[in-house]
Amino acid sequence: MIKFLDLKALNHRFETEFKNEFEIFLRSGTYILGEHVTFFEKEFANYCGTKYCIGVSSGLDALQLIFEAYKVLGILKKGDEVIVPANTYIASVLAISNAGLKPVLVEPDIETFNINPNEVLKAITSKTKAILGVHLYGQLYNVEALETISKQHNLLLIEDAAQAHGAKFVDGRKAGNLSHASAFSFYPTKNLGALGDAGAITTNDFELSEVIFKLRNYGRITTYENNLKGFNCRLDELQATFLRIKLKYLDKDNKKRKAVATYYQEHINSKSIVLPAFQDLNQHVFHLFVIRSNRRNELKDYLYKNGIETLIHYPIPIHKQLAYKDISNCVLPLTEQIHIEVLSLPLNTALTKNQISNIVSVINMF
Template identity: 50%
Template sequence: MIPFLNLREINAPYDSEFQERFKTFLEKGWYVLGDEVRLFEEEYAAYCGTKYCVGTANGLDALRLILEGYKILGKLSEGDEVLVASNTYIATILGIQQAGLIPVLVEANIDTYNFDFDDLQHKTTTQTKVIMPTHLYGQLTDMDGVTAFAKANHLLVVTDAAQSHGAIASNGKRSGSLGDASGVSFYPTKNLGALGDGGAITTDDKALAEVVKAYRNYGFKERYVSAYKGVNSRLDEVQALFLRIKLRDLDTSNNRRRAIAKRYLNEINNKKLILPSWDGSDAHVFHLFVIRCEDRDALQRYLTEKGIGSIIHYPVPPHKQEALDAYADMSFPVTEQIHREVLSIPLSPVMSDSMVSEVTQALNAY
């Protein structure tokens, strides 16, 4: 049996150090917004190449708090429009709506699964204030194009970097430093995964960092004195402690992911399957290895029979979700095709070469 993802095996190498440092954490008796969060924020900001990092409870809150922060700073107002991928996880869109802004869905590119730039340009109006690209499956959006378009149209760029920890753009900058601000998730399945929920905001904007740092903690500007109608969305000390340990190995694990992806791309040879588009650069960290097949459901049943795990990311596009019924009558043919055909196959830094061979052989025999 080859599981889709074995989180226990991924985290097992950190058991001893985590238990040792957890004991120290217990002895200190400081459980919320202490040294571990502060140090992780400093270390993750340095890793991403940004001046600031603010830990949050999860990735959804990270995106929402960025937008709430810009509203407080007067850069956004209720009802402003945000250009966002139609092919994304629903949290990207929920974060926009929960901040009182309007998501404007942009069609996907069939090769990259990220923005279709022609459609993005057509969707821009006088109410558009933000572009929010999603670096889907671990592959960076063309940020040169996004940045140039945003600059020409005086738009903010807020990236959903939840799936792209450590990805490096052609200019040498890492995911998390490719816009005015970025929101990231540390959900356990992510390339940098915690032992529970967690998220963060990265930015070079000091004013934004200060606002969201207060906003995540009831809006406190000092203890029990609120400057804003904030929320409780703090990165947990224990999760920060564990993330600090794992951050040291992120580049190594991403390189292993790329090595497995390279094998899949070189060795899977089946005309029924469409493999991901990748230029071989570090702009992809393969959070997921997503193939496409016209009869996706039959392929998944076949893999299950072979003892190979797989997951559909994602079965229902956001505009077809019951929760987002305002978009129900809209049509995004490329996005809908992607959601009908995609299947994520096993890829993780702890997969053995023999496992990769077994998955490859099964797919070639399909």
């Protein structure tokens, strides 16, 4: 069976470095917010091209802390509307509602799966204060369009870059440096994945970064002096240690992902399948390779019977989740179509050439 993702195989090549650094970590006696968190924050900010990086406990916490910090700064307030793509993972929307803000779901571009700027324009009201753009599956959203809209309507532009580590816009800026603030996840399956939960926020805004640094650690400025009502959302020192190792290989790994995606794109020719749309390889790091088929479930079963594991990202749209039953009456036909048609193929750096070729051959016989 070709697994969709074998994390053990994926991390095997880092094992010696992991063990060596773990020994140093263990002997250090500093296990919370030590030097590795500080070093990683500097290194990841430098990688993304931003002035500041704040390491936090997860991608969801990263997003929520951004919204909470803007509330502290008086830029957002409870009940403000945030426009967000309807076909994203639920974490994007949870961050908005958990912060006491109102998510406004809009349809994506069915070709790229990313938020449709025209739908964003239609959704703007007097209560709209921010756009949460998601670089879904690893492809940058329409950067130029969203930047223009946010400036013209005086809106915050926030990136959910949880799946887009290293994606680069045409002007050289990377994901994490395309907005007022950006949230990353380092969940183990991500292109830059930890060995547990982890996340980060990048920004060029000093005031915002200072508030987030406080909020992630109980809102405190000294051990027992708290200026804000904060959270416990710190990046774990050990995870920072592992992330520092893997960051060195990220660009090389993304290059491998692009090579696999290009092979799929050039060799999959089944008429039952719609391949993902992208024009610029630099703007896509292929966290996922997502195809569409109106025979999705049949295709998934066929592939499994032929030794290929696939996944569905995501089977139930947010407005159809029980957690968001209050917006279940949203009319989002494209989003609903996407959720019943998408299927993610195996794509990772542990795949062999024979496995990749086999996946294509089996698909083309469907």
